[in-house]
Amino acid sequence: MMSKRASKKAMTMRRFGAVRQYRSGRWTASYIDPTGERRRAPDTFETKTEAEVWLSQIEADITRKDWRDPDAGAVNFEEYATKWVAERGVAPLTEELYVRLLRLHLLPSLGEWDLDEITPPRVREWRMERLDSTGAATTVAKSYRLLKAILETAVDDELIRRNPCRIRGAGKEVSKSGQVATVEQVDALAEAVGIRWRLMVYLGAYGPLRPEEQAELRRKDVDVDNVTIVVRKAAPELATGRRAEGPTKSEAGKRMVVLPEFLRTDLQRHMDWYAEKGPEGLLFVGEKGAAFRRSTFGRKWKRARLAVGMPTDFRFYDLRHTGHTLSTRSGATLKDTMVRAGQSTEKAALIYQHSDHERQKEVAGGLDRMVQAAREKAREQQEKVAGGAEVVQDA
Structure with missing residues (x-):
């Protein structure tokens, strides 16, 4: 006669693990894991064969050293x-x-x-x-x-077996390309934003420096004689308004930028009139002597953009895109523009391309010639229009 305990479930021992049948007719399975702890199947099985197949899969995982603690992923x-x-x-x-x-x-x-x-x-x-x-x-x-x-x-961390994020292309951003301003528009924006901040516009376009890099520029970083700026750190402004002084966006962000020759006068004037005194003095400070604030400058930028007639979605960051484009038009290679803008890449083909200080001076020179030519053309057109107006009046 079968005992009361045996009547509830029948146990079948195997080489690996064990299977048991409940009075309901369904089956369960258990095994000893690599740590010596007995583990039970999370669900019951309809047939003995299904329970044994589950055990075989567990045994194979342990043999391949691919077994994972089933409770490991129970982390919020x-x-x-x-x-x-x-x-x-x-x-x-x-x-x-x-x-x-x-x-x-x-x-x-x-x-x-x-x-x-x-x-x-x-x-x-x-x-x-x-x-x-x-x-x-x-x-x-x-x-x-x-x-x-x-x-x-x-x-x-071996908390889950496989990453469930498997949607092809789901992490790829498809954003609108940056806008490009003309040389005349950059000049107009620099004029409209005010003399204290015009250099910031020019450095954004012809550096091309990020606003957070400009916010941390010091007097010691500027060499007017050689028309260069050294970018060492950055000071982005957080949503809380706090200046977060720290490293540049990447190691490539630490660089010497050779500026176009036409910026020499603006650079010298800004150093004389607005930069804080002493080697550690900030290059850009507000009217009351406070460090550059994105929120305050943002209002000036919007007014300048409106005065010039630029699109409302033309961002200060689009000056960088303008600088990229103009540098390329002046003959700069992709690597040249990457070095100039402080960008990094993991593409092996770019690692072995070279852009030294002399090449950067050539790029700056090409940019200088392009801007000067555009300005001269604009002046000629203005003089031509003015001359035509005088002829009409005389007539």
Whole structure:
């Protein structure tokens, strides 16, 4: 006669693991993991064969040393992602971006799930919901890249077996190309923004320097005799208004910029009139002596843009695109423009191209000739128009 215990379930021992049948007729399976702990299947099986197949898969994973603790992924995504950002050690602006993307786009939908509960279908659903509700494809692409990077680290930490972010092209941004201003428009913007800030416009276009790099320029970084500027650090302004003084965007950002000769006068005048005294004195300070503030300058920039008649979506950063384009037109190679703008790349073909100081002087010289020619042409046209007006009056 079968015992009461045996009547509930029958156990079958195997070479690896064990299977048991419940009184309901369904089967379960268990095994001893590499740490010596007994593990049970998370679900029951309809047949004994299904239970044994599951055990065979587990045995194969252990043999290949591909076994993973089934409880490892039981880590809350919000906790893991928050810690991930804190441990990155990225630049302040980048950290601010990560925190904002988490708060607005990732945590509301995925924050409550454990890492191993974020599956490919769930990622697809999240992405479509974000695209539909925001219409901001670029922001969603940034958010997707952040999610993928976080979960890739979880794979490295052996918390999940495989990254569930597998949507081809989902992290690629398709943004509108930067706008290009003419030489006349750059001059008009520099004039309209005011004499204290006109050099900042010129450095943005013909440097081409990022605004956060200009915000941290010191008197010691400027060599008027050689018309050069050394970029050592950057001081981006966070959403809180705090100046985050620190390294440049990348190692390539640390560079010497050879400026076009026509900027010598503007450079000398700014040093004499507006830069703080002493080697560590800031190059750009406000009327009351405060360091450059993006918010304050932004209002001046908008007024200048309106006065010149530039499109409302022409950003200060578009001056950099203008500088890239004009440098290329003046004969600069791709590597020349990369060095000049402080950009880096991982493409091996570019690593072996060379752009030394002398070549940078040639690029600056070509830029100088192009701008001077454009200005001369504009003056000739103005004189021609003025001359025609005089003839009409005399008649």
